Amino acid sequence: MPLAFEGVRAIARLAIAGFTKEGLTANAIIRQLGNLSLTYRRTTMLLDIREFSGLMRLESAVRNIPWNVVMPRYGMVETYLRRARRYRVFGIATRTDPRTGEEEEKPVSFYTNTRGSKNDWYDSFMEEYQGSESEGAWLFTDFEVTSVEHQKGWKY
DSSP states (O other): OOOOHHHHHHHHHHHHHHHHHTTOOHHHHHHHHHHTTOOOOHHHHHHHHHHHHHHHHHHHHHHHSOTTSBOOGGGEEEEOOSSSOSEEEEEEEEEEOTTTOOEEEEEEEEEESOOOBHHHHHHHHHHHHTTOGGGTTOEEEEEEEEEEEEETTSOO
16 A cells, blocks of 8 residues: 555655765755655655755754854745744754663754744743653753754744
């Protein structure tokens, strides 16, 4: 039974992130997706590839922005977000299992309508997700903003 378009695209986006980190070109990524039978409309694939490559290209700039400075426009990727929000903030969260003391890093993201500094978004993330049921017994101990998307066509 073939996967629905949404399922294929969701799996392909996971692969695109990895291929982008490897430095593959858009055409090479599309060929690799074809080899994995994860193809969908070429223009949509190119949009997905541009989104991931834009996030990666700006990651070092975002990491170098001071924590107390409101995120400048040059640090954000303009894209069409899947939710009616102004921003999607990506980061690496450190979480700890209080029973064992085990720590692990986890890539996370959240949507917000508030333009803020990395410190503001750190506070928002910790407040919203600390003790969430989806994390079970894990507690978040740190969050580092790595990249930000802005809803294309919306005011800052």
